[in-house]
Amino acid sequence: MTHKLRFAAATALALVLSTQSLLAEVPSTVGATYRAESSTEALAPGEKIENLFTKNMKQPYVLQKLTDRVYFYEGGFYGTIFYVGDRGVLLFDPLEGQGPGLLKAIAGVTDLPVTAIVYSHNHADHINDTPVILKAFPGAEIIATAATADQMRHLGSKHPAPTHVLGADEKSFDFEGLTVDVVRALNDAHAHDHAIFVLEGEKVAHIPDVINPDQPPFWAFAGSASYLGYRELVEQIGSLDWDYLSGGHGNVGSRADVTFYLQFLDDLEAAVGQAMGEVPWGFGVDASKLTAHTPMLPAWYDEIARRATESLRSKYGDYYGFEAATPANAEMVAEYLFSYR
Structure with a gap:
């Protein structure tokens, strides 16, 4: 749009x-x-x-x-x-x-x-x-x-x-x-x-x-x-x-907003890292129906992001835009952690 x-x-x-x-x-x-x-x-x-x-x-x-x-x-x-x-x-x-x-x-x-x-x-x-x-x-x-x-x-x-x-x-x-x-x-x-x-x-x-x-x-x-x-x-x-x-x-x-962001990023990275250790490669993909390997990585990231978002909801879920923004942010953190291990 x-x-x-x-x-x-x-x-x-x-x-x-x-x-x-x-x-x-x-x-x-x-x-x-x-x-x-x-x-x-x-x-x-x-x-x-x-x-x-x-x-x-x-x-x-x-x-x-x-x-x-x-x-x-x-x-x-x-x-x-x-x-x-x-x-x-x-x-x-x-x-x-x-x-x-x-x-x-x-x-x-x-x-x-x-x-x-x-x-x-x-x-x-x-x-x-x-x-x-x-x-x-x-x-x-x-x-x-x-x-x-x-x-x-x-x-x-x-x-x-x-x-x-x-x-x-x-x-x-x-x-x-x-x-x-x-x-x-x-x-x-x-x-x-x-x-x-x-x-x-x-x-x-x-x-x-x-x-x-x-x-x-x-x-x-x-x-x-x-x-x-x-x-x-x-x-x-x-x-x-x-x-x-x-x-x-x-x-x-204010200064408090910077502090909040850094704490949120700490918690988001931890939640994504935890989910990466829990979600097996190939999650959500029927390997018998694959015609390309392309769906594997997006499906893996998507489930990691979903679990990370869910784990953060009790602490941050009431805040402005959490539901709409956090899954995409978690997926970007997952890509970052996976790429730069």
């Missing part, structure tokens, strides 16, 4: 549920304190926005103040941040389908123009509405790492090209006196050109699609090519100096 079809499906479901007063909300993975959404009152580090699933289903977008100058935006389950300077706004990742909402949200807190856009990585669902922002603010520069610029050229990207390319030796850039640290991801678990952006002083970090705060890892570790390097990327994020995490999806993140 394309991103546009997924967005349309989510929009249709939101319309169906729009008459309901409240949708089901699940427990916090980190025992967070929830606060009412506010564009004027900042969250304290560790606090989260209440009823975020319901808000994503029923509101055009969510806007939450994080610090005096940084705001968290989420619409259609896609999130990002923007920084309000003295002369302009620094916007990260103009999310697909969210350009109009972003413009409205920004206008709700400042009259200043968007003067700079940052691409965190070259995935269309996070940068597709850049033309919407540029139509409103045609003078805005586009900042991206050389890895992202190279990736866009290599793939023949139709998205607006970066106008300010950060070389491999550039560790930060300046926006109106704000230093934004640029930390290249040590592993390309999610994207070949991923970088972590940390707003110094504000202590806000932005890296989509690795940690979904207040949720277990998303299906297939958010579209990662493999499990190889994923844990190390989570650890790298945790090693940096920040109080608030913008993860591209999920709630506002």
Whole structure:
């Protein structure tokens, strides 16, 4: 399903549920304190926005103040941040389908123009509405790492090209006196050109699609090519100096979310390892009917993933998206453990 079809499906479901007063909300993975959404009152580090699933289903977008100058935006389950300077706004990742909402949200807190856009990585669902922002603010520069610029050229990207390319030796850039640290991801678990952006002083970090705060890892570790390097990327994020995490999806993140992820990965690896020792090769396949060996490995992984998911359910089953995401993640861990024994 394309991103546009997924967005349309989510929009249709939101319309169906729009008459309901409240949708089901699940427990916090980190025992967070929830606060009412506010564009004027900042969250304290560790606090989260209440009823975020319901808000994503029923509101055009969510806007939450994080610090005096940084705001968290989420619409259609896609999130990002923007920084309000003295002369302009620094916007990260103009999310697909969210350009109009972003413009409205920004206008709700400042009259200043968007003067700079940052691409965190070259995935269309996070940068597709850049033309919407540029139509409103045609003078805005586009900042991206050389890895992202190279990736866009290599793939023949139709998205607006970066106008300010950060070389491999550039560790930060300046926006109106704000230093934004640029930390290249040590592993390309999610994207070949991923970088972590940390707003110094504000202590806000932005890296989509690795940690979904207040949720277990998303299906297939958010579209990662493999499990190889994923844990190390989570650890790298945790090693940096920040109080608030913008993860591209999920709630506002905190240090507790990193701790939760690492514990979940420990438990997932253990559960998969246990299941690998229990499930015999050839499980679920009638060898007398085979015309190729191809079904053997998928059937083996599938049963391992099923058993691992079942073993984790008592501890994690009530959390957001566990049932839909964990089998695919367990299968990826099984492939990783089998390949790199």
